Amino acid sequence: MKTPGDALECGHSFAELSAYLDTGEIADPAHLDSCPECQAGLASLRRLSELGNELLTADVAEAGSGGDDWMQTILDNLRLELRPGRSIPLRAEDPQDTLWETEGSVSALIRSVADSFPGTAAGKCRLLGDITEPGAGITVDVEIAVVYGHAMEERAAALRNELAKMLQVQTELDIQAINITVTDVLELPAPAMTPNTEDQP
Amino acid sequence: MTEHVEAKSATLADELLGVVQAVEGVSAVYPAQPLWQSVAGAAVAAVTGEQLPLINLTEQDGTLAIKARIGVGSPLPAPKVAREAAAAIRRHLGNVPAVVEVLVAKIEA
Numbered sequence: 001m002k003t004p005g006d007a008l009e010c011g012h013s014f015a016e017l018s019a020y021l022d023t024g025e026i027a028d029p030a031h032l033d034s035c036p037e038c039q040a041g042l043a044s045l046r047r048l049s050e051l052g053n054e055l056l057t058a059d060v061a062e063a064g065s066g067g068d069d070w071m072q073t074i075l076d077n078l079r080l081e082l083r084p085g086r087s088i089p090l091r092a093e094d095p096q097d098t099l100w101e102t103e104g105s106v107s108a109l110i111r112s113v114a115d116s117f118p119g120t121a122a123g124k125c126r127l128l129g130d131i132t133e134p135g136a137g138i139t140v141d142v143e144i145a146v147v148y149g150h151a152m153e154e155r156a157a158a159l160r161n162e163l164a165k166m167l168q169v170q171t172e173l174d175i176q177a178i179n180i181t182v183t184d185v186l187e188l189p190a191p192a193m194t195p196n197t198e199d200q201p
Numbered sequence: 202m203t204e205h206v207e208a209k210s211a212t213l214a215d216e217l218l219g220v221v222q223a224v225e226g227v228s229a230v231y232p233a234q235p236l237w238q239s240v241a242g243a244a245v246a247a248v249t250g251e252q253l254p255l256i257n258l259t260e261q262d263g264t265l266a267i268k269a270r271i272g273v274g275s276p277l278p279a280p281k282v283a284r285e286a287a288a289a290i291r292r293h294l295g296n297v298p299a300v301v302e303v304l305v306a307k308i309e310a
Contacts, residue, residue, distance in 0.1 A: 170308050
């Protein structure tokens with residue numbers, strides 16, 4: 001399904017990336033080696049697919065077409081966040097140098113850390129504040145979906161600590177706060193009932 | 202730009218690509234000017250099948266402008282890797298006046 005706003009900056013759509021994961025086919029496979037946005041999108045879709053398998057629900061392509069609301073929300077955010085976004089300045093040793101990180105690279109990193117927690121999928125990941133201004137205070141907002149059975153408060157605290165450590169190492173942002181919001185609790189489907197014939201007369 | 206200068210520029214871009222790829226922590230070098238942002242480049246690539254140099258070089262008033270777009274994939278901090286990539290480019294250029302731009306487009310945890 002290709003909808004307005006579905007395409008990344010390179011022109012590829014999430015539907016194409018999802019189809020590539022399913023079939024291994026895409027019009028210009030060489031492009032995937034040279035596009036960090038597509039690579040981040042594929043990585044996120046693979047992690048979503050793994051979580052989908054854990055939930056024994058429909059595959060990513062079906063979810064992407066609107067089957068599951070929580071996954072659709074995540075996919076909607078991915079479409080937005082995989083774009084390069086704003087440029088975050090880095091300190092340079094030579095005054096003639098200009099060094100940057102893209103907002104998209106940091107968002108993808110946040111998402112990968114959140115997704116690495118078992119039974120967790122990152123939804124919205126936002127850097128709030130003027131990230132283009134060195135030293136400006138930044139708030140990180142992350143929304144997650146958690147599979148039922150995982151302690152949410154502990155999960156949120158552990159994720160907050162992990163993100164704080166990672167952002168301190170991998171960026172020069174002045175992180176003032178990291179807000180974790182659990183927006184969905186995902187229930188595992190009930191096991192199928194199978195008749196126990198041994199006990200029957 | 203003459204063919205001679207173009208060839209020299211392409212050679213230098215290739216050399217700098219090797220320099221950047223050799224920096225510890227650099228996991229990928231992406232096209233500095235994505236093809237879809239360069240109509241001319243996309244047209245040339247479509248016709249000839251040739252890829253534009255991954256390291257973008259331009260020259261103005263005797264100063265080289267170098268642009269590299271990288272992925273970082275190690276425990277090393279991405280800002281440190283970006284600085285090291287810029288420093289490695291400068292070491293390779295020696296005393297050639299240059300402005301260096303390094304953009305981190307992907308960070309792998």
